[in-house]
Amino acid sequence: MKDMSEGYTTADGRKIGGTMMEMKNITLRFGGVVAIKDISFDIREGEIRAIIGPNGAGKSSMLNVISGFYIPSEGEVWFHGSKRPQMKPYQVAQQGIARTFQNIALFKGMSTLDNMMTGRMTRMKSSMAQQAMWWGKAQKEESEHREAVEKIIDFLEIQAIRKTPVGRLPYGLQKRVELGRALAAEPKLLLLDEPMAGMNVEEKEDMSRFILDVNDEFGTTIALIEHDMGVVMDLSDRVVVMDYGKKIGDGTPDEVRNNQDVIDAYLGVSHD
């Protein structure tokens, strides 16, 4: 494997920076079950990092560790060069890490616009008293955030469903709104848990385009989990492969594709 510690340039000419997040020897246990076993990897500024693996490999668990929903039994999470203390998920979000969920977690009763406005929550600074009284800063702030959200709505081409309660939207659009809510936070790191699960080819193409554009236009670092191998290989700069809670491969798509352990995990191997 190439040494990439000082950043690198991708095949399509994008500059990838230094380490943003580093997972060091993460182990996660639930009672007697070991979901993640001693895994280390890093995510670099500006890259698209994929985590792949068969069902039950522990990919979502890993994403949950990054976003603070799970607390690792062992190991350390380093973010921007310092060790992250134990944090609640909302504190992780306040640090600039936004995420989407495998099974869409939107506020179903609220409109697309309101859903995305909640994404701005970590960026709103006015106090509760100001909010309650609708004083100076609160009012100005609201319109600024509204503007930022409208830009993302344009970007994701969902102007038409601005006021629709998201519970009524078709699956593919809900996924898009969820991405929008995460983007509204203007995150440093965006975590996507199977952003294309359950989509048809056309929807997958749209979503891939949005992911690439987010990375390209906003410079957002992205870590994603995906099942569709074709999509992963097209999108990502580097790939971590997990199987039964262990890391069995790490590298560029080409390196991973030719890794014998990875091929065995995906195609199966005879144990004789």
Place this chain on the structure above:
Amino acid sequence: MPDQLLFAIEVTLNGLMAGVMYALVALGFVLIFKASGIFNYAQGVMALFAALTLVGLQNGQVPFAHLINAIFGTDVHHFGWHLPAFVAIILTIGVMILLAIIVERYVLKHLVNQEPIILFMATIGLAYFMEGFGDMMWGSEIKKLDVGLPQGISESIDATTYNWFGYGFFIDRLDIVATVIAALLVISLTLFSQYSKQGRALRAVADDHQAALSVGISLRFIWVLVWSIAGFVALVAGIMWGAKSGVQFSLSLIALKALPVLMLGGFTSIPGAIVGGLIIGVGEKLFEFAIGPMIGGATENWFAYVLALLFLVFRPQGLFGEKIIERV
């Protein structure tokens, strides 16, 4: 107009106003249920506790006087001051916020992700604790609550209606004040939840805990906020009911009247709580007026519950509750 009809109109108006009082209590339930899925059995006791605290602070009562006197052999009862009503109200709001923080810190925090029935049991415990605590703190005798709200028959309405119809309407001025205050309360709560950042966070938490966490909302803060607002609503209900019938233990039982209101209005709808309260208020007064004499009267005691039962059979989600759709 015939007197019978005029009387019916008067009964309806009185029923509407009684309904507002029910709605005030139901509102507290809805707020907490929406945000956390907890049916807060202690809501009625919170109203009692708020009213007791208000009266105690206003009259300069020494809290825990009995306990202090029993332990130290002293004989203290009053600080000897009398606070203006608005100061006492603001202090009581502070006490209710403190209560919300304590409830979150020592009860809810430890029961995160538990079954709703366990949280419900916890609020029953909380209700009995607060009942005893309120007694110990402020004494158990019936107290008069006077924050300067107008009371008694509204002479101007009586006179005006007498001039128009030759029949004077009896409307309690306290009921009018209660209606105005309840309307203001509902409007401000609605505006707060629709247009403020915290209100949006509140709705978000009510909708999906996990998603709320992922956008950086602290559940603990929201719970303290919700319980504070519910405490404030309890205070308003406590003031109104206390001014009407004195501050006494039975105040906590008005919570029971809120139950049929919630069955009608749905547990998750603020407008539902209001409309439900109004329907129950008008329904029970009109029923007593029209059918009561035929079946021996005293229908007000059970009418609301029978109506709620009918709703449970034919429209279990209430008038405004979210529709129950079973997906197979």
